[in-house]
Amino acid sequence: MLTPDLLHFSSDNLFAELTLVPTTHGPVSEKEILQLLTLPEFNTLFPIDFSIKKAVKDINALAAQDEGKTKQSFKIAERRDAQIILETSNDKMQATMTIVAAWGGRTVQLPDVLHHLKKEGISMGLSRLKIEAMLKKVQVLKPGESVSSVIAHGKAAVNGTHAKIERKVPLARERLLHPQEREDGTVDMRNLGSVVMVAPNDLLMVKIPATEGSKGYTVLGEVLPATAGKDLPLMAGDGTHLDPADPNKLIATVAGQPVETGSGMQVDDVLQIKNVDVGYGNVEFKGSILISGDVCEGMQVRSSGDITVMGFVESAVLEAEGDITVSKGVLGRQLGGNELSTKLIAQGQISAQFVQYSDLKSHSNILVTKQLLHSKSDAQGTITVSDTSGRRGDLIGGTAYAEKGICAVTIGATADTKTDVYCAMKLDELKQHLKELDEGGRNLTVAKLDTEARLRRLPPKEEWQNDSVMVDQVKMMLAEKHRIEEELNRELTEKDLLAKEVEGYYDFYFIEAKKHIYSNVEIHIGSATQRTQREHGPCQVHNLHGELNFDYGNKK
Incomplete structure (x- = not known):
């Protein structure tokens, strides 16, 4: 049995040394040596496993030999200072600190933590309260135990809100x-x-x-x-x-x-007319036009503002730089080929209760509250065929194109009327524009760096501040730098918005039927095309990975 007097501290007080005479104390076991390390003065030291194994091997090998009469010393345990381990997340937005309790060595103090933080460059978002709480926990830990905590958080940039x-x-x-x-x-x-x-x-x-x-x-x-x-x-x-x-x-x-x-409002003079017919003549007015009655067959009405018709429009042409609103119906008929007798063209929104055999073109949206029948409808925004309750609104026959989506109560008819609907057809154009913005941004960045480099190469200010020509040149360079920065910021913002639109393009723009899509409806969303062979209930139709997907659970 090994006695306590065989174990002592090294001269530098950093190690526990075991001194044995093989012929006297051998053979020995690892268990016996480890038992010595449970003594009060040594039980906080870190056992040196490979040294303990070596001691057992060497002592046992010499225990029965003459050479075993010589003392053998082994450093079987050591003092270890407490450890501080700092880790930052991949995005550098979080720092975690781990403290490993000391093995008989120096404990951790606040200055040690601050030194390590400075060494690792962690300087922002630190929580002094969390650090102090960890230091208190370490005091009650057993040797080698550890405590970890997130002690620093970065702050994400908050993008500005759009006007x-x-x-x-x-x-x-x-x-x-x-x-x-x-x-x-x-x-x-x-x-x-x-x-x-x-x-x-x-x-x-x-x-x-x-x-x-x-x-x-x-x-x-x-x-x-x-x-x-x-x-x-x-x-x-x-x-x-x-x-x-x-x-x-x-x-x-x-x-x-x-x-x-497009970027504000104007206040128009209002021309009020009872009926636009052969007796009144065609109308072209700089301002808005209010027609309390009807626009009759063959007539033309053009306005630099809104056109509002309280009655019907029949086989006529209306053009407005603002909105076109028809309180009742828009009626037309088929002419030769694919021509229709009624045309409504608006920079703003086209709104009506009822439309049939008419050609509608809007740079904004088209809203029909009851029926859109056998017409050609083209909107750069959306087409909606529905009343406010969502119970009535039929899109039947003809062709409807709306870049930003179509929503109707029913699309098609029980009689299998051929109906074509299109939306979200400009993804390639948007991607090309995004590419151009990216290239423009790179060019502006190069120009900005070039201007900054020329400014840095200027001699000290005191050498040219009294030279009016040089002062003007510097002012021009600074103005150019400011202009480039503003333009770059605008392009980056536009690029960010466009990138988000491109990324979620087919999530944003889709076709929705609140009640039915009947058979013989040809649906085009981007490059995905399908002609319905059966009736579909309430659904949204999306372009999903190049194919049309009917989603019956995503109803509003």
């Missing part, structure tokens, strides 16, 4: 969906209310400016830039001006009908 423009007055097209309520609570579908008019000094629009966002940082102190929100210009049109006290407010300067433009 928004809020309209504060109604438009003529909105009257179609809001007929007047009678005193008894019923609705008068023939009375759509008075003409929407504004007076001087009325507030038309309010712009909520874009924000710059706030920068973030990693735990290593690296700055994470924020993307500024995309600005939207608020432009004063005819009959309006920006409020001198607040350029984010658009104010009417004259009385008239408000018309939405």
Whole structure:
């Protein structure tokens, strides 16, 4: 049996040394040696496993030999200081600290932690409370036990919000969906209310400016830039001006009908006509047109603002730089070939209750509240065929194209009427534009770096600050740098928005039927095409990996 006096500290007090005479103390076992290390003065030391095994091997080998009379010493345990292990996440947004309790060595103090943090470059988002809590836990740990905790968090950059423009007055097209309520609570579908008019000094629009966002940082102190929100210009049109006290407010300067433009509003004079017929003649007016009756066969109406028809449009041509709103029906017939007798062309939205055998083209949206029959409809936005309740709205026959999606209560008919619907056909164009933005961004970045390099090569300011020519050159270089930075920021913001649209293109733009899609409906979404062979219930139809997918569980 090994006695305690055989184990002692080395001269530097860092190791536990075991001194044995093989012929006297051998043979020995690892268990006996480890038992010695349980003595109070040695039980906090770290056992050196390979040295213990060597001691057993050497002592036992010499126990029965003459050479075994010589003392053998082995360092079987050592003091180990506490360890600090720091790890950062792959994105450098989080730092974790692990402290391993000391084996009879030096414990960890706050200055040790701070030294290690500085050495690893971890400087931001630190929690002193968590660090101090860990140091308290370490004090009660057994030798070699550890405690871990996240002690630093980075801060993600917060991108700016995009500018928004809020309209504060109604438009003529909105009257179609809001007929007047009678005193008894019923609705008068023939009375759509008075003409929407504004007076001087009325507030038309309010712009909520874009924000710059706030920068973030990693735990290593690296700055994470924020993307500024995309600005939207608020432009004063005819009959309006920006409020001198607040350029984010658009104010009417004259009385008239408000018309939405691409970047603001204008207030139009309103030409009021009872009927547009042979007796009145064709109409072309700079402003908005209100027709309280009908537009009759063969007539043409053109407006630089909105066109509102309270009655019917029959085999006529309407063109508007604003919206076209027909309170009742749009009626046409087939001419030779694929020509239709009625044409409605609008830069804004086209709205009607009923449309048949007509050609509709809108740079915005098309809204039909009851039926869209055997027509050619082309919208750069959406096509909606539905009333406000979602119970009625039939899209039957003809061709309907809407880049940003089609929603109808029913598409097709029980009689298997051939109906073609298209949406989301411009992905390749968007990808090409994204590529051009990427290339433009790279060119601007090169130009920015070149300008910055030329500025850095300037001699010290005191050498040229009194040279007016040099001062002007420096001002021009700084102005150019600022211009490039602004343009680069705009392109990066546009690229970011476009990249998100491209990435979720077929999630954003799809075809929806609230009740039915009947057979013989040919559906085109991007390159995916399918002609229905049976009736489908309420569903959304998406382009999923190049094939059409009917989703019956994703109904709104």
